[in-house]
Amino acid sequence: MLNLDVWLHQQLREQTWKGPAAVSAYLSIATQLIGITLSALFLKALTGASLYVLSISGLLCVLLAWVDRLVSCRNHNLGLLQFSLAQSRHRIKAMGIRSQEIDRFAKRLCLDSGIVFRFRNSRFRSVELIVQGLDLLTRTAERYGTGGRKVFCVNQESIIGAITLFDYLPLENADEVIEQELADSLTSPPKFDPEGWALSLYGDS
Numbered sequence: 001m002l003n004l005d006v007w008l009h010q011q012l013r014e015q016t017w018k019g020p021a022a023v024s025a026y027l028s029i030a031t032q033l034i035g036i037t038l039s040a041l042f043l044k045a046l047t048g049a050s051l052y053v054l055s056i057s058g059l060l061c062v063l064l065a066w067v068d069r070l071v072s073c074r075n076h077n078l079g080l081l082q083f084s085l086a087q088s089r090h091r092i093k094a095m096g097i098r099s100q101e102i103d104r105f106a107k108r109l110c111l112d113s114g115i116v117f118r119f120r121n122s123r124f125r126s127v128e129l130i131v132q133g134l135d136l137l138t139r140t141a142e143r144y145g146t147g148g149r150k151v152f153c154v155n156q157e158s159i160i161g162a163i164t165l166f167d168y169l170p171l172e173n174a175d176e177v178i179e180q181e182l183a184d185s186l187t188s189p190p191k192f193d194p195e196g197w198a199l200s201l202y203g204d205s
Contacts, residue, residue, distance in 0.1 A: 002186075002202055004125075007132050008077055011084045015072055018087075078119040081131045082109055088131070091138040095149045099156075102134065105163045114171055126166060126178035133159045133182050140190055140198040155190035158182055 072079040085106050092099060109115060109127065118124050137155055141148035162181045166174055189198035 002132075002136065004128055004132060007135070008080065008128070011080055011135070012069065012072065012077075014087075015080060015083050016069055075116070075119040076123045077128075078109075078116065081127060082106075084135050085109060085131050088134045088138045091142050092152065095141060095152060097149060097152060099160070101160050101163045105130065105166065108167075118171055124171075124175070126162075126174040129178055129182050129186060130159065130162050130166065133162070133186055136186075136198065136201050137190060139201055140193060143197040144195070151190070151192060154192040155185075158185040 072083060089102060089106060092102065115124065115127065119127075137152060137159060141152035141155075144151050158181060162178050165177055165181055169177055189196070189202045
């Protein structure tokens, strides 16, 4: 099983490079580089000023990425889990799959005041496990290209079951029950994984 803390660290690193702040930084720096190139070709007197603006822009982008990272880690990684879940939903939609259960869980993770309050006080292991399980499964399925839909559908039962339980369980009782529900799927790769892509994701921590 991939250690939960190791997985969270991987998600944080991915968000640093793929999150909203990172995307804004890439666009901003690309625009500035185009401006510098044009200045060097046609308005050489402005090249120095353009380089200065690029330096300021780069520092601002680093600051935004740092703030984004801090925000994600607040409330015991709630923002980071929301980011990871959004990435998983994107992969699912790319495979042409719609899941009412996963959509409902994502909406609840953002809007349910009880869940937000729980995260303010402590980590919420059941939510972490559901998001982790969904992330690992969607990454595995994604590697099969057009065949990923079948891989996801065959292996989704435990995650959908955990989400369904989460809908009906009192929040204070969710951790133990959800951990039991996901025990098998998180301690070993998916049952249907013909090419063994999941092995690299479920490696020893």
